[in-house]
Amino acid sequence: MTQQITVIGGGLAGCEAAWQAAKRGVKVRLYEMKPGKYSEAHHLPGLSELVCSNSLRGDSLENAVGLLKEELRRLDSLFMEGAEATKVPAGGALAVDRELFSNYITQKIEEHPDIEVVREELTHIPEEGIVVVASGPLTSGALAEEIGRLAGNYLYFYDAIAPIVAADSIDYDKAFRASRYGKGDGDDYLNCPMDEEQYHDFVKELLAAEKVEPKSFEKVVHFEGCMPIEEMASRGVETLRFGPMKPVGLTDPRVGVEPYAVIQLRQENREATMFNLVGFQTKLTWPEQKRIFRMIPGLEQAQFLRLGSMHRNTFINAPELLAATCQLKSDPRILFAGQITGVEGYVESASSGFVAGVNAARMAKGEELVVPPAETAIGALARHITNTEAAHFQPMNVNYGLFPPLIGRIKKKEKRGLLAQRGLEALQAWLPKVVAE
Ligand SMILES: Cc1cc2nc3c(=O)[nH]c(=O)nc-3n(C[C@H](O)[C@H](O)[C@H](O)COP(=O)(O)OP(=O)(O)OC[C@H]3O[C@@H](n4cnc5c(N)ncnc54)[C@H](O)[C@@H]3O)c2cc1C
Numbered sequence: 001m002t003q004q005i006t007v008i009g010g011g012l013a014g015c016e017a018a019w020q021a022a023k024r025g026v027k028v029r030l031y032e033m034k035p036g037k038y039s040e041a042h043h044l045p046g047l048s049e050l051v052c053s054n055s056l057r058g059d060s061l062e063n064a065v066g067l068l069k070e071e072l073r074r075l076d077s078l079f080m081e082g083a084e085a086t087k088v089p090a091g092g093a094l095a096v097d098r099e100l101f102s103n104y105i106t107q108k109i110e111e112h113p114d115i116e117v118v119r120e121e122l123t124h125i126p127e128e129g130i131v132v133v134a135s136g137p138l139t140s141g142a143l144a145e146e147i148g149r150l151a152g153n154y155l156y157f158y159d160a161i162a163p164i165v166a167a168d169s170i171d172y173d174k175a176f177r178a179s180r181y182g183k184g185d186g187d188d189y190l191n192c193p194m195d196e197e198q199y200h201d202f203v204k205e206l207l208a209a210e211k212v213e214p215k216s217f218e219k220v221v222h223f224e225g226c227m228p229i230e231e232m233a234s235r236g237v238e239t240l241r242f243g244p245m246k247p248v249g250l251t252d253p254r255v256g257v258e259p260y261a262v263i264q265l266r267q268e269n270r271e272a273t274m275f276n277l278v279g280f281q282t283k284l285t286w287p288e289q290k291r292i293f294r295m296i297p298g299l300e301q302a303q304f305l306r307l308g309s310m311h312r313n314t315f316i317n318a319p320e321l322l323a324a325t326c327q328l329k330s331d332p333r334i335l336f337a338g339q340i341t342g343v344e345g346y347v348e349s350a351s352s353g354f355v356a357g358v359n360a361a362r363m364a365k366g367e368e369l370v371v372p373p374a375e376t377a378i379g380a381l382a383r384h385i386t387n388t389e390a391a392h393f394q395p396m397n398v399n400y401g402l403f404p405p406l407i408g409r410i411k412k413k414e415k416r417g418l419l420a421q422r423g424l425e426a427l428q429a430w431l432p433k434v435v436a437e
Pocket of ligand 1 (some may be wrong): 134
């Protein structure tokens with residue numbers, strides 16, 4: 001007899017995981033604490049609630065999230081079926097009616113003969129059996145404590161995200177390679193130098209910029225080491241020059257002197273296709289971030305792969321704790337899915353639920369577990385959360401910077417099309433391994 005699977009959380013990841021497992025003939029018990037208990041951001045009684053925007057973002061293959069959606073369509077995902085059935089006009093994006101979407105998924109899940117929905121908060125992870133933890137960024141307190149015990153020091157409740165730029169959009173005539181006092185390999189960082197006038201203009205714009213107001217449940221005291229840069233700037237005009245923009249120990253080789261201020265960019269992935277702005281966590285609005293950070297010498301044409309943010313978010317340090325199959329390394333019968341693994345966004349959470357659901361079913365049936373190919377969007381994302389350097393791990397949306405680079409010299413404007421084509425070919429080759437009979 002195959003084992004029954006327990007899924008904790010009936011959100012985007014949990015519903016996809018339950019659906020994929022049930023489709024493969026495995027019985028599922030899905031726990032959802034609503035409507036008895038709501039997180040601060042959930043309001044609808046149904047499953048798979050989109051807590052904020054109704055947009056699932058761009059639908060063209062020019063965006064990695066467009067490719068991710070196309071892959072999920074081909075993988076027969078319930079999330080994409082629900083999105084197509086309830087979509088509303090949104091130009092180049094795919095947007096849905098949030099209530100109809102939630103109703104659609106709820107009905108499909110509740111009507112499935114192999115899924116039992118239990119409307120209860122689960123405060124402990126069952127001690128036996130296969131479990132998928134998909135309780136989301138606002139996991140309830142008691143369960144978060146339990147996950148904290150499993151995760152050791154590797155459970156976080158807040159993310160402080162600095163922006164990331166594409167390596168091929170940086171102007172290397174202005175940014176120079178060096179690490180402070182020549183430490184490490186001596187050239188580990190890219191440094192964007194500023195003169196005095198540029199620094200003062202930059203601080204002025206930061207102070208005047210439009211910020212995102214925190215939700216009432218998000219008002220927190222910022223830790224000194226993790227303060228938004230605009231907050232630092234408001235403490236005094238020189239504060240940033242003694243903080244994340246300090247120039248000491250860095251000499252611009254083109255002029256042979258220390259710049260007035262410096263923004264350091266740290267390599268984000270092994271392929272060096274992405275760099276993050278060190279210490280630049282922020283609550284500026286997205287248009288303001290693009291406008292102001294493009295004032296930084298070397299970043300005038302920057303393509304932002306991720307923008308900065310700070311909000312409440314329960315997530316584990318997946319590179320430390322999870323295998324690429326979504327299993328907890330220390331207890332492989334427990335799988336994690338959704339935003340709690342450090343993916344960011346609706347589509348990304350559903351995609352992570354897909355992998356966890358398929359693998360939970362395979363485990364129940366005694367089959368070999370699968371890992372999606374790195375060239376696919378679903379695989380690039382899975383690889384990011386398990387393969388990134390654990391010390392700097394922060395949640396991330398899918399983007400083409402996460403994909404293994406193409407080989408050879410490729411024109412920039414052709415890159416995305418080729419990455420999408422390579423991804424879909426890899427997916428087609430992988431499909432026979434994962435489709436449900
Ligand atoms: C305020 C806010 C705004 C956001 N806005 C956007 C946006 O505009 N666009 C975007 O792409 N992403 C957004 N996100 C990210 C978004 O949360 C995720 O993309 C996505 O909803 C996460 O999916 P999930 O399945 O991991 O978690 P969720 O969809 O949150 O699902 C988790 C489910 O688990 C349930 N649950 C929690 N604890 C327990 C328990 N102990 N027992 C039983 N059930 C439990 C919850 O009630 C919930 O239904 C936002 C997040 C937040 C917090």
